[in-house]
Amino acid sequence: MSEEAPTSFERRLDARLVLSVIAAGIMSFSGVCVETAMNVTFPTLMSEFKIDTATVQWMTTSYLLVLASIVPTSSYLNRRFKTKTVFTVSMCFYIAGIVTGLTAVSFPMLLCGRILEGIGTGIALPLMFNIITEQAPTKNMGVMMGIGTLVTAMAPAVGPSVGGWLAENFGWRAIFAALLPVLIVAFVLGIFSIRQSHPVEKRKFDALGWVLLSLSFVCLVFAVDFGSRLGWGSPAQLALFAGFVCLLALFVRHEKNVDVPLVHLSVFGKRRFVLGVVALVTLQFTVLGLSFLLPNYSQLVMGTGQTEAGSILLLGCFVGALMAPLSGQILDKLGARRPILTGASCALLGVILLELFSGNLHTAAATAIYVCFAFGQSLMVGNTMTTSLEQLPAETRADGNAVINTLQQLAGALGTSVASAIVNAAQAGASNVAHATMLGTRSAYLVLAVVMVVPLLCMERATRAKGSAD
The missing domain is CATH 4.10.860 (DNA Excision Repair, Uvrb; Chain A)
Incomplete structure (x- = not known):
């Protein structure tokens, strides 16, 4: 049964489509922004709340775990409710989480705020890509995926650097306060730009x-x-x-x-789609692992402040953000194989270099190496997602989108937990915390390097000529 919904929708690339993608993406941006910004403040939070490394990493893990639990509902929400309604509800949850974090007086209260933010972002993240796959013209799909990726790719550039500066000069609560105006802008954009492109169905959850x-x-x-x-x-x-x-x-x-x-598992019957999912999941595992390791290594081993620690990720994330829409154009012109495999190789090289030089790393070198990784990541993410979803029939792409986003968030939570566990194990009982952190970080880099071999192998197979993989 449909209600007040269009029976047909003309795909067109116009200002309303771009603005609706940006509006939905700003919440994803804010979620990653807070996540990477708070990573820089972990040593401060550990001192203020008297907690250890294994506990403070739940700032990231709890958020990603909630995301992984909420995202699978996106296919149901997409079919059952109007797009604008879903957007409004997600915005309310997210703003409630930001306010809770801003007023937090204890670590459990801070975690509650992250959980509310996770619910909001868990609804909004698939919404952005659903809007793209349902409303963008097929010939512009790569570019629009690039724009969607650009929105979220900017967050790791802004989060650590601006968040580190805010925390160092005004305290970590300023990170939450600074996002409120951005969210208000996103809410207004969404209300006036989001269109309904498919019928709404009454169905059981x-x-x-x-x-x-x-x-x-x-x-x-x-x-x-x-x-x-x-x-x-x-x-x-x-x-x-x-x-x-x-x-x-x-x-x-x-x-x-x-x-x-909840999710049509038939999507796992498409071999190329599954290979793309595995590549995206292992890449996300590495991305979140590095987001935890680099700022903490900088402060605990190199002795830098929060601003300098956050700046290590800035240039790389900025390059990745600039490359996001360009990588979509490269996909539209050259196909999937060359940009994806180039990206996977650069990302793997970046992690290997971090492991090799982890014993004598300084800010400039760490920044340069992360640029290499981020460049590769930007060539991979949007293009791999586009290529993978193209393997599915139109009626199951929302399910495919839900699968990708769910497993990415779960992988991110695991990447943070594994990296934290390795470092925490090295720190346990150590008299020299800086040296122990260096050894633990080096071991974590080695694990991430092994993990990064997987997306390279998967996409080498997935992007072969038709008939040799599926």
Whole structure:
């Protein structure tokens, strides 16, 4: 049953489409901005709230875990409610989270704010890409994906540098205060620009499927976190891993038998799509791992301030942001293989260089190496997402979008948790915290370098000529 919805929609590239993408993207921008900005403040938060590395990383992990739980509902929300309604609700959650963070007087209250922000961003992130895939002309899809990626790619450039400067001069709460005007602008843009491009359907929500999937994610993230607290292979950690596997198996079985599934698992029948998903997930694991490692290494090992620590990511993220729309144009002109494989190679090289020089790294060198990584990331993300979603029929692209965004957020949470666990293990009982942090960071870089081989191999296979992969 449809209600007050268009029976047909003309795809066109105009100002309203661009503004609606920007409006939805600003919340994604704000989420990543706060995340990367707060990474720079971790040593300050550890001191103020008397917490350790394994605890403070939950600022990022809790946010990404909530995102991973909310994003799977995006396919249902996209079909059940008007686009503008979904946007408004997500904005309300996000602003509530920002205000909670701004007024937080304890670490648990700060975490509650991040959880509310995660709900808002979890709704908004797929919304942006759904608008693009449903409303952009096919010939301009690569460029529009690039614009969407640009919105979120700017956040890692702004977050650490501006956030570090705000925290160092006005305190970490200023990070939340500075975002409120940006969110008001986004709200106004969204209200006046977002269009409805598809009929709204009355359909049931697969609550049981959502609970099973969310609980499986919780078990997995806590299992990784317990590795740093109780030791890898501890009974509690093994029990959580077992819980993750069982819950995920129950979710898959349930989805195959339910009339209206949370996510159509048929998308996993497309081999090229699956390879693209694996590439994006492993890349996101590395991106969030580096976002945690570099600012903390800079402060604890190199002895820099928050502003300088944040600036390490600035140039690389700025280059990546500039490349985002250009990479879409490259895709439209040259196809997927060359830009994606070039990007994967540059990103892998960047992580390898960080590992090789981690014992004697300074700000300029770290910045230059991260530029190499960010350049590769910008060539990969939007192009890989576009190429992967093109493998799916139009009616399941919202499900494919939900799968990609869900697993990216889960991978980000795991990347932060794993990086934190490795560093925390090295710091445990060490008399020289700076040296221990250096050793732990080097080990984490080695793990990330191995992980970054995966997207290169996956996309080499996924972008082969038709007939050799699917």
